[in-house]
Amino acid sequence: MSGGYSMTAVLEARGLGKRYRRLWALSDCTLSIPAGHIVGLVGPNGAGKTTLLNLAAGLLAPTTGTIEVLGGPAPVSPAELARVGFLAQDSPVYAGLPVADHLALGARLNPRWDEELARGRIDRLDLDLGQKAGKLSGGQRAQLALTLAIAKRPELLLLDEPVASLDPLARREFLQDLMEAVAEQGLSVVLSSHLVADLERVCDYLIVLVGSRVRVAGPVEDLLATHHLLSGPRRDPDTLPAGQQVISASHTDRQTTLLVRTSDPVLDPAWTVSEVGLEDLVLAYMSQAAGRGRRNHHLEVQK
Numbered sequence: 297m298s299g300g301y302s303m304t305a306v307l308e309a310r311g312l313g314k315r316y317r318r319l320w321a322l323s324d325c326t327l328s329i330p331a332g333h334i335v336g337l338v339g340p341n342g343a344g345k346t347t348l349l350n351l352a353a354g355l356l357a358p359t360t361g362t363i364e365v366l367g368g369p370a371p372v373s374p375a376e377l378a379r380v381g382f383l384a385q386d387s388p389v390y391a392g393l394p395v396a397d398h399l400a401l402g403a404r405l406n407p408r409w410d411e412e413l414a415r416g417r418i419d420r421l422d423l424d425l426g427q428k429a430g431k432l433s434g435g436q437r438a439q440l441a442l443t444l445a446i447a448k449r450p451e452l453l454l455l456d457e458p459v460a461s462l463d464p465l466a467r468r469e470f471l472q473d474l475m476e477a478v479a480e481q482g483l484s485v486v487l488s489s490h491l492v493a494d495l496e497r498v499c500d501y502l503i504v505l506v507g508s509r510v511r512v513a514g515p516v517e518d519l520l521a522t523h524h525l526l527s528g529p530r531r532d533p534d535t536l537p538a539g540q541q542v543i544s545a546s547h548t549d550r551q552t553t554l555l556v557r558t559s560d561p562v563l564d565p566a567w568t569v570s571e572v573g574l575e576d577l578v579l580a581y582m583s584q585a586a587g588r589g590r591r592n593h594h595l596e597v598q599k
């Protein structure tokens with residue numbers, strides 16, 4: 297246990313934005329993510345997830361605002377880069393180099409390289425050390441890239457859709473590996489994924505990004521405790537108490553169902569109050585934004 301755990305935020309963004317010509321890929325992003333979490337970054341295609349991860353990895357410069365990583369600027373120097381692992385969406389590997397050479401490179405380039413972990417994973421995955429990376433299957437390539445990212449023993453690991461190409465068993469095992477690394481080494485992880493069921497299993501912190509903006513962010517436990525599903529006789533959501541923010545609403549002729557965010561208990565006896573799961577919560581925020589515009593808390597979600 298080398299305990300890279302620190303009280304500093306692993307990621308601290310203030311007014312962070314990135315613009316491509318006229319398009320804001322990320323706008324006005326303010327976040328403070330404490331260490332020791334597995335953070336799920338979700339949102340529809342084009343929401344800005346990759347942009348945020350690239351800003352954190354130091355691969356992009358902000359147009360506005362600032363981002364701090366592990367208490368300092370986004371990584372640039374080799375010493376800073378050694379503390380941050382980043383795995384891009386397309387699992388880049390050197391197509392012409394055998395698997396073994398990737399491990400040798402990893403060992404050479406990373407001061408905290410864990411050879412035992414790397415070998416163990418490659419063994420377990422049954423990858424042939426002599427095979428050229430370009431000849432591996434898509435999922436095997438992803439596994440190789442993941443192995444390199446984990447074995448460098450970063451304090452913060454940024455993963456852009458790391459499990460998308462893995463088979464279900466490999467996905468589960470990989471996420472298990474991640475959870476162990478977090479528990480044993482105080483590793484912090486930020487991963488983007490469209491697979492909310494996976495996130496539900498491993499993430500204890502969630503960021504929902506839609507249309508370049510952070511819609512909600514926080515510890516999963518807090519989010520689940522402050523969001524409720526209300527159902528009852530048909531009602532105009534505008535008549536709710538001020539502290540209850542409607543995230544999504546659906547109506548039948550006689551019945552209204554609302555997903556509401558509030559830190560106060562819901563006391564109105566007209567409502568049947570039930571807990572929400574992470575998937576419902578994510579989908580509510582995603583469909584909220586699909587309606588666009590400022591009036592989105594009046595949006596009707598189709599059933």
Ligand code: ATP
Nearest residue numbers: 316319320321339340341342343344345346347348
């Ligand atoms: P996905 O789930 O599809 O991977 P994402 O949430 O990762 O999407 P980003 O890749 O961050 O989304 O893209 C955010 C927006 O920025 C998109 O509208 C995209 O078209 C735009 N964008 C991203 N990279 C560039 C670029 N190099 N030049 C111009 N526009 C870009």
